[in-house]
Structures are given as structure tokens and as C-alpha cells.
Amino acid sequence: MNRPLIRIHHPGPSPCLTAALRDLRGELAELGLSGLFYWVTVEQCTRPLTHRGMGWYLYDRRIIRMPRWNRRAAKASARASGSKHISLRGVLRHEFGHALADLLDLGDRPEFRSRFGQGETITDYAAENADEDFAETFMRYATWRGQLRRRSPSPALRRKWAYVRRCIIEAAQRRPRLLVACPSCGSDVACGLGPRRCGACRAPFLVA
Numbered sequence: 317m318n319r320p321l322i323r324i325h326h327p328g329p330s331p332c333l334t335a336a337l338r339d340l341r342g343e344l345a346e347l348g349l350s351g352l353f354y355w356v357t358v359e360q361c362t363r364p365l366t367h368r369g370m371g372w373y374l375y376d377r378r379i380i381r382m383p384r385w386n387r388r389a390a391k392a393s394a395r396a397s398g399s400k401h402i403s404l405r406g407v408l409r410h411e412f413g414h415a416l417a418d419l420l421d422l423g424d425r426p427e428f429r430s431r432f433g434q435g436e437t438i439t440d441y442a443a444e445n446a447d448e449d450f451a452e453t454f455m456r457y458a459t460w461r462g463q464l465r466r467r468s469p470s471p472a473l474r475r476k477w478a479y480v481r482r483c484i485i486e487a488a489q490r491r492p493r494l495l496v497a498c499p500s501c502g503s504d505v506a507c508g509l510g511p512r513r514c515g516a517c518r519a520p521f522l523v524a
Contacts, residue, residue: 347484348484453477
């Protein structure tokens with residue numbers, strides 16, 4: 317059975333995060349992924365967190381928890397990833413890469429494990445493991461609009477790049493189906509856009 321294909325949602329007021337998500341949606345649309353991805357609730361945390369306190373890899377599926385984004389958080393994330401600079405949009409691209417991998421069940425595919433987690437990596441942080449390798453490669457793919465901007469990339473890196481492209485094509489060809497997470501009880505509710513009511517707790521909410 318295909319996993320549900322769902323949409324990014326940001327429930328809270330945060331001009332910085334809202335702007336980054338708006339830009340990300342535009343990038344995903346250029347890649348052919350407009351509306352064809354996991355329902356990802358992006359939460360703005362109430363207190364500052366380190367890079368380890370945000371992201372898809374916390375095994376709380378379909379939720380990305382972002383810290384209050386400021387210069388301190390950016391420096392901490394850049395230091396952890398081995399980068400000179402990291403942007404809020406870059407972090408969101410990376411976390412969406414995890415969501416895409418989860419959507420396609422890449423961890424169960426031998427070809428995924430044979431490509432990622434070894435060989436040349438696109439960033440220092442990508443060398444952590446196969447999952448981070450894929451997420452970082454997807455992040456650069458989205459940033460560079462599919463053009464591998466690296467002088468003399470190794471065959472291993474070229475294979476990773478091509479694999480990300482195939483994953484994007486596979487996800488874009490799937491039939492979309494919306495699955496909304498009720499903000500009150502967390503139950504999954506299949507529905508369209510607009511005013512809705514949860515079938516489990518009967519709480520009203522708006523899908524925008």
C-alpha cells in the first residue's frame with residue numbers, strides 16, 4: 317500500500333519561518349513536488365534549542381520542530397554540520413529530505429544503502445550516516461536546482477545525485493492524497509482544504 321502523500325503545514329505565527337516555508341514551497345514546486353509530500357507540521361519551539369533538538373530524525377514522524385532562529389542557533393547548526401554558514405531555509409530543505417526518504421521507504425531499499433553513507437559526500441555532515449547523506453544531498457539538490465556545482469565530482473557523488481533525482485521523479489508521479497493531523501488530538505483525518513472537524517475528538521480546525 318502506498319504511504320499517504322501530504323502537504324507542509326505551519327500552524328503558528330513566525331514571520332521568519334513562514335517566509336522560509338514560502339520559499340521552500342516555491343523550490344519544491346520547481347522540482348515537481350508541489351502538494352506531493354508528507355504532511356509536515358513545522359512547529360516553532362517556545363525555547364531555543366540546539367541542532368539536536370530539531371528535525372525529522374527525532375522519530376516523531378511528520379513533525380519538524382524548529383528552534384527560535386537567531387544568530388546563535390545558526391552558528392550552532394553550522395558548527396555541528398561543519399559548514400561556514402547555514403540558513404533556516406537550508407535546514408528545512410534538509411529535514412524535508414528526511415521526510416521524502418521516509419515517504420519512499422528508502423531505508424528498506426538495498427540500492428539506497430549501497431549509495432549513501434559511503435564515498436564522497438556533498439557536505440561534512442553528510443558523512444554521519446546514510447540518512448544524513450541523503451538529506452544533505454537533497455538539500456544541495458534543491459538549493460542548486462538540480463545542477464551539481466562541484467568541480468570534478470567523484471562517480472560516487474554523481475550516483476547519489478542521480479538517485480535523488482530519481483526519487484523526486486518517483487514522488488512526483490504518485491497520486492496525491494491529503495491526510496490532515498488534527499491539531500487537538502493528533503488523529504489522522506483524510507480530507508480536503510477548508511474548515512474541517514476531527515472525527516475522533518470533533519474539534520473544528522482549518523486546513524489552509
